[in-house]
Amino acid sequence: MQRALSVSRMTGNTSTFPDWYQAIVREADLAEVSPTRGAMIIKPWGYGVWERIQQTLDRRIKETGHENCYFPLFIPLSFFAKEADHVEGFAKEMAVVTHHRLKSVDGKLGPDPDARLEEPLVVRPTSETIIGDAFSRWIKSHRDLPVLINQWANVVRWEMRTRLFLRTSEFLWQEGHTAHATAEEGREETLKMLEVYREFSETVLAMPVVAGEKPENERFPGADNTFSIEAMMQDGKALQAGTSHDLGTHFAEAQNIRFQNSAGELVHCHTTSWGVSTRLIGGVIMTHGDDDGLRLPPAIAPRQVVIVPMLRDKPEDAEVVAAGEALVKAMGQVITLGEPVRALLDTKAQKSAEKRWNWVRRGAPVIIELGPRDVAGGTISFMRRDRLRDGDKVASQSLSREDFLAGLPALLADIQQGLYDEAKARLGANIRTDIATFDDMAAYFGAEAGDDEEATAFRGWVRAPWARPTGEELEAIEQKLKALRLTLRNAPMDQPAAFGPCLFTGRPGVEEILIGRAY
């Protein structure tokens, strides 16, 4: 891969991948750090992307039979005591509310000692416990099942180190929670939503992923099985972009979620949960961004086409603006990717060249430059953000207004597909399947002679057979991998018929697993 991304065209400096990432977040006007530790301010353009994610994913969640609802931000502390693995998994990162009033003592404002809560409230890190509690009241009979709900919410996890979009102490997400009569139905639901995430990620975000099952040590606290979609970033690292958990009867047992089956027996439900978060935006940045800034897939671009009018403080300006407004209207009549085209005429009092580059940095898929000559000649001059440059020159093309409008759906679809294909090719080219032993893998990922720190980061993943060890044996493997900064990502859903020997133990393999560095 060895792709040397730089921020040179954005800020005038070359630098490392993390610097590049931060530069894009800033230059594309997506978000900024807030005065609140670890939490981000999502700016309008960034939030617009999130709204597009919400709209397109929400439709899919509803099409698969789920309904939205809303549960409280605060969860009574005692709720977490019920499921041992769950509390252990989250205990170290919980924000806790202990008081309900402030008081000024010696001029210093602080919690009022007299206003201590009898039972502290936890700011939800996830909502299994409080939703499970509701399920236990909602579900009495097999006729009540399945219960299929989702909520769009914010959650808080007190992370040690934060990074905009990728890991923030507060983040936005959706969390689906379902209850079923049988283990088979629970498993089916878990896999169905994993597939929704895979399809969504690939067709809407244009971000290819590998869907698979997480190894035992990477499971969600309290889950029987965890599945994930893993995306490959341009530095070769894996990003866990979504998870779907088969919770079995763990939470049902802990929270008394039971129903009477048709035979009259009182039995526990099988529950699931699944979620994706604002982390997806970080994935989009690191999948599609380039040296000029962000490149947004048209399906999630808040504005798919931006018109920059060439205004010169002259009388003909009015004509250009009028033509621009008419063009926005005309594009609004065009249906592409199933929806009217989202277009904007940027009339901000700013130099045209500035506006153009701002939209390049923000990643608007198509940027039209509309000048008096275009208006007179009925032509549209535009550039595609996905193929911005021809050498060092900006690749601008010109079509008649009619042809442009007629070809717009195909153009946006082509950009969407092109971004996907580019990322898919990168993913495919950077999974090594020819590494057979742990030592070979260590040599591959480790710092070799002549490799600098930077180069070792661009390794991609290894896919290899393994014997699916468990318990202490798995723990030992995890520790060995940790020394190489590697983790087990997932065992992909599509598996071959036969397997070579296990990369770790040499025993016969039972499935293939992905190994890589991760965010």
Added chain:
RNA sequence: CGGAGUGUGGCUCAGUCUGGUAGAGCACCGCGUUCGGGACGCGGGGGUCGCAGGUUCAAAUCCUGCCACUCCGACCA
């Protein structure tokens, strides 16, 4: 919380070693010339140099403590 690094206008940084009136480029404001293109000239606004102490006639610069951020670990959607 462990290791390393960095804190100087909105951004990127110089100045710190060797204490002596706070700088540059970009961004911003004004005027003008330009302008199918990240233009140029002139003028201008904006910084208690992360915070708090200390040393000194004098501190961005030296000393002590603290804080924040970045990277690498641990943790993690």
